[in-house]
Amino acid sequence: MAWFEPGVGRVDIASGRLEGATSRYVKTFRDLAGLYADEAAFNAVVAEKGDAVAYEVTDFKPSANPGDMIIGVTRMEPGKVGNEYYMTRGHIHARPNRPEMYYGEAGHGIMLLESPDGEIRTIEILPKTMCYVPPFWIHRSVNVGPEPLVMTFAYPADSGQDYDIIAKAGGMRVRIVDDGKGGWTAVENASYRLRPKELVEEIMAKAD
Ligand code: NI
Numbered sequence: 001m002a003w004f005e006p007g008v009g010r011v012d013i014a015s016g017r018l019e020g021a022t023s024r025y026v027k028t029f030r031d032l033a034g035l036y037a038d039e040a041a042f043n044a045v046v047a048e049k050g051d052a053v054a055y056e057v058t059d060f061k062p063s064a065n066p067g068d069m070i071i072g073v074t075r076m077e078p079g080k081v082g083n084e085y086y087m088t089r090g091h092i093h094a095r096p097n098r099p100e101m102y103y104g105e106a107g108h109g110i111m112l113l114e115s116p117d118g119e120i121r122t123i124e125i126l127p128k129t130m131c132y133v134p135p136f137w138i139h140r141s142v143n144v145g146p147e148p149l150v151m152t153f154a155y156p157a158d159s160g161q162d163y164d165i166i167a168k169a170g171g172m173r174v175r176i177v178d179d180g181k182g183g184w185t186a187v188e189n190a191s192y193r194l195r196p197k198e199l200v201e202e203i204m205a206k207a208d
Pocket of ligand 1: 092155
């Protein structure tokens with residue numbers, strides 16, 4: 001029997017990476033077209049730093065087998081597009097009943113969660129905060145602080161990601177913006193369209 005080998009990595013706060021990771025992916029600012037409400041502000045950010053890394057993920061993926069687990073680290077730059085804080089694209093798991101765990105390492109973030117039928121939760125993440133993302137919730141992280149947001153995470157290896165679910169609804173139901181006092185607030189996203197009941201039921205039925 002060839003047993004899987006244990007994995008080990010060190011979370012490097014300065015680089016925001018998992019040392020010893022077996023894979024890495026990055027999203028540049030240019031990759032994030034369509035996410036932000038203020039298109040002119042987005043174009044200005046792209047003109048200034050379009051090819052710079054907005055956020056990245058380094059992870060350890062032993063396999064994609066059911067029952068296995070992926071662990072890793074994510075790092076996001078601080079900043080805003082207009083009054084809207086930098087965020088990840090966000091997703092629901094392709095097997096939507098798979099959960100996830102996030103743990104704050106550095107910085108100040110928000111885990112923005114949306115149920116398929118449009119309920120919203122915002123979980124503030126500071127160092128040593130552990131956030132449980134329940135099955136079926138769409139999730140996106142937002143950096144609302146002045147420093148890079150670094151989090152570790154773990155999720156079932158066969159979860160997969162569906163990014164289109166957000167785009168198809170015109171974004172998530174709320175946007176996380178500057179409250180004008182250096183903090184954050186959630187405001188309604190005018191482009192958002194509630195998912196039809198049939199689609200919500202279709203998502204909920206994917207519970208293998
Ligand atoms: Ni996820």
